[in-house]
Amino acid sequence: MYKVNCLNPIANVGLDLFDNQYETVKELNQADAVLVRSAAMHDLELPETLKAIARAGAGVNNIPLEECAKKGIVVFNTPGANANGVKELVIAGLMLAARDVVGGINWVQTVKEDENVAKLVEKQKSQFAGTEIQGKKLGVIGLGAIGVLVANAANRLGMQVYGCDPYISVDAAWNLSRDITHVKNIEDIYRECDYITVHVPLLDNTKGMINKDTIALMKNGVVVLNFARDLLVNDNDIEEALQSGKVKKYVTDFPNAKTAGMAGVIALPHLGASTEESEDNCAVMAVKEIRDYLENGNIKNSVNYPACDAGVCTSVSRITVNHRNIPNMITQFTGVLSEENINISNMINKSKGEFAYTVFDIEVTATKEIVEKIEAIQGVLKVRIIK
Numbered sequence: 197m198y199k200v201n202c203l204n205p206i207a208n209v210g211l212d213l214f215d216n217q218y219e220t221v222k223e224l225n226q227a228d229a230v231l232v233r234s235a236a237m238h239d240l241e242l243p244e245t246l247k248a249i250a251r252a253g254a255g256v257n258n259i260p261l262e263e264c265a266k267k268g269i270v271v272f273n274t275p276g277a278n279a280n281g282v283k284e285l286v287i288a289g290l291m292l293a294a295r296d297v298v299g300g301i302n303w304v305q306t307v308k309e310d311e312n313v314a315k316l317v318e319k320q321k322s323q324f325a326g327t328e329i330q331g332k333k334l335g336v337i338g339l340g341a342i343g344v345l346v347a348n349a350a351n352r353l354g355m356q357v358y359g360c361d362p363y364i365s366v367d368a369a370w371n372l373s374r375d376i377t378h379v380k381n382i383e384d385i386y387r388e389c390d391y392i393t394v395h396v397p398l399l400d401n402t403k404g405m406i407n408k409d410t411i412a413l414m415k416n417g418v419v420v421l422n423f424a425r426d427l428l429v430n431d432n433d434i435e436e437a438l439q440s441g442k443v444k445k446y447v448t449d450f451p452n453a454k455t456a457g458m459a460g461v462i463a464l465p466h467l468g469a470s471t472e473e474s475e476d477n478c479a480v481m482a483v484k485e486i487r488d489y490l491e492n493g494n495i496k497n498s499v500n501y502p503a504c505d506a507g508v509c510t511s512v513s514r515i516t517v518n519h520r521n522i523p524n525m526i527t528q529f530t531g532v533l534s535e536e537n538i539n540i541s542n543m544i545n546k547s548k549g550e551f552a553y554t555v556f557d558i559e560v561t562a563t564k565e566i567v568e569k570i571e572a573i574q575g576v577l578k579v580r581i582i583k
């Protein structure tokens with residue numbers, strides 16, 4: 197029986213995919229797998245039993261990826277599964293910044309008891325007026341699952357869209373409308389655009405990318421949208437830019453103690469992926485990833501281990517090894533098996549950075565003794581008998 201611990205509520209349509217080999221448990225202790233959304237995992241004690249963590253979503257900055265890899269814990273995410281939900285909210289964000297929609301809605305509530313409300317509306321509405329997004333320039337930084345959808349949707353709404361992503365994937369490039377201007381130098385986005393939206397992961401080299409130096413390059417009255425992570429934007433620098441009018445509005449899905457009440461900020465409560473559809477898509481993908489890993493040893497959409505598809509085991513046994521990507525590992529593993537005169541019917545070895553993963557299908561029943569011998573090899577992080 198596999199034990200699964202959910203650190204956040206996960207949509208039932210996903211959880212229902214677990215069959216009777218699985219039970220959901222309240223405690224992390226003893227869990228084989230964890231399902232998580234945005235819960236912070238950096239300070240959690242991860243049990244020895246834990247084999248997999250699936251983030252039902254895209255961003256994995258709440259998970260200690262390196263520490264997990266060192267413990268042989270494979271971390272998955274669900275690429276693209278919530279991208280449409282975010283895209284729709286970014287489009288709403290553009291509209292919220294173009295006219296003072298929020299100010300207008302709040303003002304109507306202040307005069308709602310007045311019997312002349314209809315007349316007051318016509319008299320006062322000009323203070324909430326603004327501009328249209330059609331014809332304006334939108335810069336999209338990060339053309340992944342979300343950035344591509346935002347770029348294409350904004351283009352269809354009549355915006356002139358500029359996109360920048362030095363590491364764009366082939367799939368994303370195929371999906372991007374040919375009307376999007378491909379920008380190689382990110383500074384051109386800062387210089388040219390009326391609206392700038394950021395869709396990159398939070399990494400050491402993206403942290404604080406919107407700061408006083410990059411803001412200085414921007415047009416006066418630019419609108420900055422951040423539906424990715426709060427730390428991508430330097431809060432003090434954006435505050436100064438809002439005060440001076442350099443930045444007209446800062447639309448963020450990640451308010452924090454500094455920005456939540458800041459003048460000029462339109463703050464949403466991290467709603468990008470909070471749609472039924474996105475929650476369902478993420479949950480289904482996450483549960484399938486966990487099942488394929490626990491039951492077959494296959495890895496799809498991991499952020500800290502290589503992809504590996506060995507299919508369903510048709511041999512007598514399958515052993516999987518999570519290990520360091522260092523010389524001489526395969527020789528030592530096969531040495532253990534050849535000592536026992538065991539034939540390997542299939543073998544896959546894959547690596548990603550410092551970590552690697554090897555699958556052996558063998559023609560006899562795998563034993564605890566074989567596992568212990570492989571575990572004793574320096575650089576081995578986890579060994580499992582899948583079948």
Ligand SMILES: NC(=O)C1=CN([C@@H]2O[C@H](COP(=O)(O)OP(=O)(O)OC[C@H]3O[C@@H](n4cnc5c(N)ncnc54)[C@H](O)[C@@H]3O)[C@@H](O)[C@H]2O)C=CC1
Pocket residue numbers: 253254255256275276278279282337338339340341342343360361362363364365368395396397398401402423424425449466467468469470
């Ligand atoms: N508001 C919300 O609820 C949600 C927020 N997010 C955030 O949005 C981020 C992006 O999500 P997806 O598009 O699904 O991820 P993705 O992985 O499909 O796309 C990220 C893209 O950023 C690019 N990139 C990385 N560094 C870059 C740089 N320095 N300059 C330009 N491009 C760079 C990558 O090449 C990749 O194409 C996530 O990492 C997460 O932080 C994701 C989903 C929901």
Ligand SMILES: O=C(O)C(=O)COP(=O)(O)O
Pocket residue numbers: 233234252253254255256278466468469470
């Ligand atoms: O997928 C992401 O990166 C998100 O930010 C969505 O977070 P959530 O699942 O809504 O807590």
